[in-house]
Amino acid sequence: MNKYFLQGNQVGFRQAEREDYTGAIPRWINDSEVTKFLYRGITPATVEESLKEFENLPNDKDSLTFSLCDKKSDRLIGTGGLYGINWISRHAELRILLGEKEYWGKGCGKEATMLLVAYGFERLNLNRVWLGVNVENKSAVETYLKSNFTNEGELRDEFFRNGRYYNVFRMSILKREYEEVKKSWPIYLAIKNQLLASE
Numbered sequence: 631m632n633k634y635f636l637q638g639n640q641v642g643f644r645q646a647e648r649e650d651y652t653g654a655i656p657r658w659i660n661d662s663e664v665t666k667f668l669y670r671g672i673t674p675a676t677v678e679e680s681l682k683e684f685e686n687l688p689n690d691k692d693s694l695t696f697s698l699c700d701k702k703s704d705r706l707i708g709t710g711g712l713y714g715i716n717w718i719s720r721h722a723e724l725r726i727l728l729g730e731k732e733y734w735g736k737g738c739g740k741e742a743t744m745l746l747v748a749y750g751f752e753r754l755n756l757n758r759v760w761l762g763v764n765v766e767n768k769s770a771v772e773t774y775l776k777s778n779f780t781n782e783g784e785l786r787d788e789f790f791r792n793g794r795y796y797n798v799f800r801m802s803i804l805k806r807e808y809e810e811v812k813k814s815w816p817i818y819l820a821i822k823n824q825l826l827a828s829e
Contacts, residue, residue, distance in 0.1 A: 633704075635696060636749055636824060638741035638817040643696035643710065650697050651684035652677050654706050658729030667764035667796070668727070669789060692717075698726070698742055700733065707733045710742050712750050712759070721758035722750055735769065743777045744815050751805045752825040760802035762788070771799060778811045779803045 634642030656675040658664045665671025687695055692715045698708035710726040724746055728739050750756040763770050765784065775781075779801040788798035812818055 634699070634701070636745045637701060638745055638820050640701060640736070641707070641738050641741050641745075642699050642701050643742070643745060644699060646684060646687060646695055646697045646709070648681070648684055650706055650709075651680040654729060655709065656680045658708075658727065661729075663731065664727075664729055666792070667767040667770070669791075670727070672791065698728070698738075700738070705730070707738065708742070710746055712746060712754070712756075715754070715756070719758075720756045721760060722754070722756055724750075724759050724761045739770070739773050740777060741817055743773060744817055745821070747777065747803060747808060748812065748821045748825055751808050752821070757805050758802055760800065762798045762800055765797045765799050774801050777803070778807060780807070 634644050636643040656677055656679075659671050659675035659680075662671065687693075693711060693713040694715070695709060695711040695713075697706055698710050699705060700707050707730040708726065708728040710724075712722040713725055715722040724743065726739060726742050726746070728734060728742070747759050750759045760782075761774065761779070762785070763774060765771070780803065782800045782802055785798045785800060787795035789796055812821065815821070
């Protein structure tokens with residue numbers, strides 16, 4: 631049985647496991663380099679708090695959280711999911727945390743983004759997937775633009791971190807926009823094999 635619920639060429643999403651929340655995840659949250667541009671990491675993360683987060687996952691019916699792995703090694707390298715799903719208006723917030731720094735800049739974040747977007751549109755019947763990204767997180771902004779997100783605007787002084795306020799870009803992709811570009815995505819074949827009906 632395939633352990634990955636969703637997979638691209640490099641990375642795969644699987645169900646979150648208890649062990650993820652006792653080792654790697656609290657370590658990432660306590661790493662200021664990993665959380666430099668994020669809301670998380672303002673206060674220290676403990677294993678106990680992390681486990682509470684894990685145990686609450688099944689109770690949140692409007693959010694889906696997965697663990698992100700490197701397919702070659704099966705190593706846990708991050709988390710990702712769709713949050714605050716509005717089942718009537720059909721939109722959700724996309725979040726990804728790539729915690730293992732040696733995987734930065736290798737296309738893992740882009741694959742993870744495309745997998746979650748495709749899942750949202752093809753399986754959950756969403757119409758809009760949106761996200762917020764620190765304007766100074768240049769690599770993340772570039773990833774989302776390459777994944778065909780549109781910058782909807784800039785939220786000024788949206789959050790306080792590192793002794794200062796940061797602006798945040800609000801970005802989104804609509805289902806009709808996804809339909810126009812999905813065949814050009816490098817993981818289209820993987821998406822088609824897992825998520826799409828026969829064409």
